[in-house]
Amino acid sequence: MKFMIAVDCEGAACVVGEPGMSLSNSSNMAFAREQATRETNAAVRALFDVGAEKVVVWDSHGDGANILFDQLDQRCEILLGVGFNRRFPELDETYSGVLMIGYHAMAGTVNGVLAHTYSSDAYHAIRVNGMEVGEIALDASVAGERKVPLIFVASDDKGCAESLEFMPWVKTVETKRGLGRHCAYSKHPAVVEKQIYGTVCVAVEELAQMKPFLFKNPVQIEIQFEQFIQLLKARIRRQGWSMSGLKTLKALLPNMLEWKC
DSSP: OEEEEEEOSTTSTTOOOOTTSOGGGSTTHHHHHHHHHHHHHHHHHHHHHTTOSEEEEEEOSTTSOOSOGGGSOTTSEEEOSSOOSSSSTTOOTTOOEEEEESOOOOTTOTTOTTOOSSOTTTEEEEEETTEEEOHHHHHHHHHHHTTOOEEEEEEOHHHHHHHHHHOTTOEEEEOEEEEETTEEEEOOHHHHHHHHHHHHHHHHHTGGGOOOOOOOSSEEEEEEESSHHHHHHHHHHOTTOEESSSSEEEEEESSGGGOOO
8 A cells, every 4th residue: 555645734733823924934833843744753653554565745835845854754755845746746546545734724714723725825715616625625636636535634623624524534633723823722742643643544444435536527726816916926827827807817627637736
């Protein structure tokens, strides 16, 4: 069995950032990197303990250089940096499942800790086939196009609920309960790591019940920007996208493998 773990940072235990800035620029970022690494290691250990032959860790946060790579379980392989042509780079049909660590709820989620969809500065909302979606469903659908199911998500309570809304079969671990954008009632980091280990083991045991998540193709995608100037800048690099009003770009894509955030 082969698995890929996508690692974000906002959804990790005891991570809330600071008002007025991105998590990456906040004083909480150093801890976020450490905790995301520890939570990832818990998932990696679980996967190998239940028979995985290969585990790839993909740093999916920001510049793709956030995990403390030298502290990762030495058995895993690592995807890092920016410039990949799609989400879940290198993923193909030979993988048994994908997992998400440190993910967060979509933009606009009430009391979602650091809730956003790819860019908290630029994107107000993203819709697929008329339905507002976040990174969890979007990334899961890219894996789904490769016939690979999302089997596990670690996030705050809002992110976990969002996962189950789209994919009821997914196993989840709530790292914290969101009380606001920058405040939470968090579990102890060590407790979260133990829960991740145990729940990932269960997810693999129930692999036969997991399903690739897909949107109906072709997919109509709309990106609503916070400001008109952001739309103009994005339109330059998004060939084939058209304007819909002053703050929205839209495109009809054959499938989610064509999606680039």
